[in-house]
Amino acid sequence: MNTHRYLRAYMAGIVVPTIAVPLGLVAFFIARYGFQISIPIERVVIFPMALVPTFFGLWNMLYARLSTGRYLPLGLHGALLPVVFIPLGMTSAVAGQFLSLGSKGIVWFDAITIPYTLFVPWIAVVIIFYYLIWKYLVGFCNKVLEIM
Amino acid sequence: MKETNDARVKSLLKQALRPVSPELQRDLWPQMLRHIDERSPGKTVPWFDWALLAILVISILAFPHSILVLLYHL
Numbered sequence: 001m002n003t004h005r006y007l008r009a010y011m012a013g014i015v016v017p018t019i020a021v022p023l024g025l026v027a028f029f030i031a032r033y034g035f036q037i038s039i040p041i042e043r044v045v046i047f048p049m050a051l052v053p054t055f056f057g058l059w060n061m062l063y064a065r066l067s068t069g070r071y072l073p074l075g076l077h078g079a080l081l082p083v084v085f086i087p088l089g090m091t092s093a094v095a096g097q098f099l100s101l102g103s104k105g106i107v108w109f110d111a112i113t114i115p116y117t118l119f120v121p122w123i124a125v126v127i128i129f130y131y132l133i134w135k136y137l138v139g140f141c142n143k144v145l146e147i148m
Numbered sequence: 149m150k151e152t153n154d155a156r157v158k159s160l161l162k163q164a165l166r167p168v169s170p171e172l173q174r175d176l177w178p179q180m181l182r183h184i185d186e187r188s189p190g191k192t193v194p195w196f197d198w199a200l201l202a203i204l205v206i207s208i209l210a211f212p213h214s215i216l217v218l219l220y221h222l
Contacts, residue, residue: 016222020219020222023219024219024220024222027215027216027219028216028219031216037216039216044220047220048219048220048221048222052221052222082221085221086221089220089221093220108216108217108220109216111213112213112214112216112217114214114217118211121207122214122217125203125204125207125214125218126218126221128200128203128204129204131200132197132201132204133222135197143182146178148178148181
């Protein structure tokens with residue numbers, strides 16, 4: 001299987017976010033209707049549904065391109081993605097009016113406050129999350145589709 | 149006479165054997181990597197990744213609301 005390498009890389013990349021989106025939607029519905037957190041789901045889902053899978057696919061295509069020579073392991077390559085995603089996601093959230101800067105911290109969905117002191121550790125957690133997802137889940141898909 | 153025979157044998161051999169392409173039909177390196185991987189003893193998750201997973205789980209348990217923000221980025 002040595003044809004359409006980049007197409008296979010794209011497809012391997014989008015598997016994880018495509019599976020995660022419905023699960024995320026369920027979590028948002030539970031938060032909204034179960035815990036009465038006023039999340040504007042119709043605006044929130046735009047970023048996870050439209051942009052995240054596409055970026056995962058393109059990021060994996062980039063890995064397929066770069067990994068032919070000496071390059072980072074897949075986990076570290078994936079851990080770099082939040083560097084792009086966090087500013088993009090936050091910009092999208094500000095545009096969707098469900099992220100604001102409060103006096104104590106960053107307020108998501110008018111309900112969840114991440115204190116400014118915890119912002120850097122929170123970014124570290126997101127990076128860890130991405131590292132593990134890319135190393136094990138995207139890595140598995142890449143092996144199945146013979147990208148690596 | 150001998151030269152004629154040689155030419156005939158050569159021609160018969162050419163007909164009997166498939167032409168060999170000098171180019172590889174497919175990339176053998178992924179197969180080689182998989183072979184090496186299958187032979188490597190004990191495919192275990194390194195302790196470092198367990199530690200990272202523990203940090204992730206502890207963070208989520210400490211700040212359960214942050215799950216939504218994490219899911220938003222996935």
